[in-house]
Amino acid sequence: MMSIDFTLNGRPCRIDVPAHWTALDLLRDRLALNGTKSGCGEGVCGTCTVLLDGEPVRSCLVLASRLRSRAVLTVEGLDRDGEPDQLQAAFARAGAVQCGFCTPGMLLAARALLASNPSPTAHEVREALAGNLCRCTGYAKIIEAVLAASTGC
Amino acid sequence: MRLRPFALAEPESVPEAVELLARLEGDVRIIAGGTALVPTMRLGLVTPDRLVSLHRIVGLSGIRVDQGVLEIGAMTSLAAFARHDALRSGWPLLAQAAGRVATPAIRSTATLGGNLCYAEAASDPAPALLCLDAQVRVAGAVDERVVPIGEFFTGFYETAVAPGEILTSVRVPAVPPGAYSGYLKYCPRSAEDKPLVGVAALLVLDAGRRVGEIRIGLAGAAPTPMRARQAEAVVTGQALTDRAIHGAADAAASEAEPLSDLMGSADYRREMIRVWVRRLLTALRDGRSLTPRSAVDQLMSQSP
Numbered sequence: 115m116m117s118i119d120f121t122l123n124g125r126p127c128r129i130d131v132p133a134h135w136t137a138l139d140l141l142r143d144r145l146a147l148n149g150t151k152s153g154c155g156e157g158v159c160g161t162c163t164v165l166l167d168g169e170p171v172r173s174c175l176v177l178a179s180r181l182r183s184r185a186v187l188t189v190e191g192l193d194r195d196g197e198p199d200q201l202q203a204a205f206a207r208a209g210a211v212q213c214g215f216c217t218p219g220m221l222l223a224a225r226a227l228l229a230s231n232p233s234p235t236a237h238e239v240r241e242a243l244a245g246n247l248c249r250c251t252g253y254a255k256i257i258e259a260v261l262a263a264s265t266g267c
Numbered sequence: 268m269r270l271r272p273f274a275l276a277e278p279e280s281v282p283e284a285v286e287l288l289a290r291l292e293g294d295v296r297i298i299a300g301g302t303a304l305v306p307t308m309r310l311g312l313v314t315p316d317r318l319v320s321l322h323r324i325v326g327l328s329g330i331r332v333d334q335g336v337l338e339i340g341a342m343t344s345l346a347a348f349a350r351h352d353a354l355r356s357g358w359p360l361l362a363q364a365a366g367r368v369a370t371p372a373i374r375s376t377a378t379l380g381g382n383l384c385y386a387e388a389a390s391d392p393a394p395a396l397l398c399l400d401a402q403v404r405v406a407g408a409v410d411e412r413v414v415p416i417g418e419f420f421t422g423f424y425e426t427a428v429a430p431g432e433i434l435t436s437v438r439v440p441a442v443p444p445g446a447y448s449g450y451l452k453y454c455p456r457s458a459e460d461k462p463l464v465g466v467a468a469l470l471v472l473d474a475g476r477r478v479g480e481i482r483i484g485l486a487g488a489a490p491t492p493m494r495a496r497q498a499e500a501v502v503t504g505q506a507l508t509d510r511a512i513h514g515a516a517d518a519a520a521s522e523a524e525p526l527s528d529l530m531g532s533a534d535y536r537r538e539m540i541r542v543w544v545r546r547l548l549t550a551l552r553d554g555r556s557l558t559p560r561s562a563v564d565q566l567m568s569q570s571p
Contacts, residue, residue, distance in 0.1 A: 116275070133275035136305070155268055156306040158459075163372050169346065170372035175305045177298070179275060180322060223372065244459050245370025 120181040122147075123191025131178045138162045138173035140181070141188060149189035149218045153247075160246030163219035164188050170226045189218035192225065201225060201263040208259035212250035219246045224260045233264055270308050274317045281326070281406050281435060284319055288431045289408050291317050297433065299342055299381030302373050327380070327435060330354055335441040337361075341380025341434045345392070346371065358439055360448035364395035364467060367452050370459045380434045386424045386491065387461065388526070393420070393492035394467035394484025395450055401439045407432040420491035423526075443480065446471050447551045452486075453543050456530065462487050463531050466543045470551050478502045483515070488523040488540050495519040498544060507552040516545035 119128045122145070131140050141147045141164070150173055153159035157172040164173045165187040166180075192199050198206065201224055211217050220243060227234055227242035234242070239260045248256060276291070278284040288295060293316035298304050307313050321327055327342040332353045339354075348354055348365040355362040368374055368382070368391045382392055383403065393416075401416040405428055414427045416437075421427055428434055442448070448469040452462040465486030473479040481502055483495040498519035505511040525536035 132272070134270045134272045136270065139269060155309050157302055157369075157373060160370070160372065166375070169375040171376050172302070172372050175300075175302050176376060177275070177301060177305075177318075177320070179277065179320065180301075226371070242371055245372050 116179060118179060118182045120183060121185040123186070123188060133177075133179065135178045136174055137164065137166075137171075137176045137178050137181055137186070140178040141173060141186075147188050147190050151215055151218055153215070158245075158247075159216075159219075160223065160243075161216050161219040163222045163246065165222050165226055168226060168229060170223050187222065187225070189221055192221060201228065201260070204259040204263035205256070208255045208262060210252060210255040210259035212248075212252045216246055216248045216250075220248070220256055224263070227260070228264055234260070236261060239264075268309065270305070271311075271314055273315050276317065276319045277323045278319065278321075279323045279325075281324060281433060284321060284324065284433055285406060285408050285431065287319050288433070291319070293317055295319060297321060297384070299378040299384070300344065300376040301381075302369075302377040303381060303385040303387070321380075321433070332357065337439040339379050339437045339439070341436055342378050343380075344375055345377050345379065345382070346374040349374075358399065358442060360395045360442075360450060360467060360469060361392065361399060361439065364391045364450040364465075367391045367450065367465075369461075373459075379437055383419065383437070384426055384428060384434055386420055386426045388423070388489060388491055389461040389463070389465065389487035390492055391450070391452060391462065391465055391486065394465055394486045396437065396439070397484035397492060397494050398448065398467045398469040398482040399439050399442065400482075401437050403427075403434060404436045404438065405432050406435045411435070413438075417494065420493075423490040425491075442469065443471050447554075449547055449551055451543050451547045451550075453539055460530075464488055464525075464536055464539045464543055466540070466547045468544075468547050468551060470548075472507075475506075477504055477506050483519060483544065485519065485523060485540060485544075487536060488519075488525050490524065490526060493523070495522060495544070497522040502548070507548065509549075512545055512548045512552070515548060516541045519544045 115130050141150045151161040153161040157175045162173045239257050295317045296315040298318045298320045327340045329340045330351045331338045345365045396416045403414045403419050450467040452465045454460045467484040469482045471480040481499050498515040501518045502511050502515045520537045520541035523540050525533040527533045
């Protein structure tokens with residue numbers, strides 16, 4: 115067991131965690147933040163994506179100890195005072211959510227893209243989301259939603 | 268599914284890490300970014316008792332350029348390459364190859380040292396570093412040594428890093444002035460996959476537009492990343508005519524020692540080496556843009 119301090123969705127967090135737990139184990143099974151999904155467990159599907167200091171990472175591949183002293187953003191931290199943020203609202207308007215399992219990872223990958231590139235091209239959106247699989251195959255509307263959020267529509 | 272329990276050590280300096288590696292008993296593994304090791308552990312292919320994580324060693328991260336030589340700390344993420352202007356402008360081949368590894372959320376976590384020590388034959392950065400004559404610095408209990416990248420990969424998922432040693436940095440000399448370079452990655456399944464074959468090349472033409480120097484690196488072409496030295500010899504001193512390029516591509520295909528796996532048979536890989544060496548050398552000769560995806564989009568539209 116090790117003690118780690120980090121920032122979780124803007125708030126300080128100190129918690130004990132077993133050394134062999136991943137960040138995903140910690141988020142879901144200790145902190146009950148079940149918005150972050152557990153998919154392939156191999157870093158391929160993207161649904162466990164969270165932001166670590168603003169960069170997208172696969173929480174299933176990152177040991178929990180790596181969160182120490184860093185800032186973690188999960189899908190639960192995206193809203194603005196309980197209201198969907200611009201990106202979430204754009205997903206809802208575009209119909210970019212089908213079964214919803216990929217949505218948290220899509221949102222966070224898109225958030226990281228827009229933070230570094232506020233006006234991406236469709237090609238850049240595709241590149242940024244290349245590692246996030248949607249088995250409903252709703253990619254067109256997801257890309258549409260990210261482009262809509264980027265221009266502030 | 269949880270990982271099988273292990274003890275975790277998080278040293279804060281290289282000497283401390285080396286001392287731990289010498290002292291700890293059982294199956295001890297070094298973890299860098301973990302993007303290769305964690306899935307391998309989850310699959311039960313390795314079952315370490317202890318991991319020694321290098322992430323708290325401050326001096327192992329970072330990119331520096333000193334007197335024209337690039338030095339990249341082992342724990343530098345592949346994503347950091349794209350943010351480093353001097354690396355992108357001075358070593359575009361390396362920036363391009365690193366930018367083709369997997370996806371943004373993997374590149375943010377995966378490290379250069381981890382990529383090399385995993386020794387995947389289909390590594391994207393490895394053929395670029397082979398073309399760039401990189402040197403790998405390795406620290407051990409007694410001293411530090413430098414391994415030329417050409418001697419680093421010793422076998423299937425094996426490297427020159429001995430038990431108890433740590434890869435600390437990679438040094439890349441300046442690229443010859445006027446060099447053309449590029450990396451093409453053939454992914455028949457999906458864009459974020461490792462390559463079926465990857466081809467890197469660095470080319471210097473002389474005043475008569477003949478090949479003064481050429482280096483060709485291959486991924487997925489043998490049990491380890493490799494230089495295609497016979498292909499290089501075929502075109503050195505020659506004008507890069509279609510015929511010369513075909514000769515080099517044929518030589519690369521014949522000197523490759525590809526393996527068969529679920530991605531493709533050895534025969535198919537050999538043919539794809541022929542095709543993609545030809546396409547890369549042709550694109551470099553013709554001065555076609557080799558920005559990561561556009562080159563692939565462009566070249567995928569040609570038939571083999």
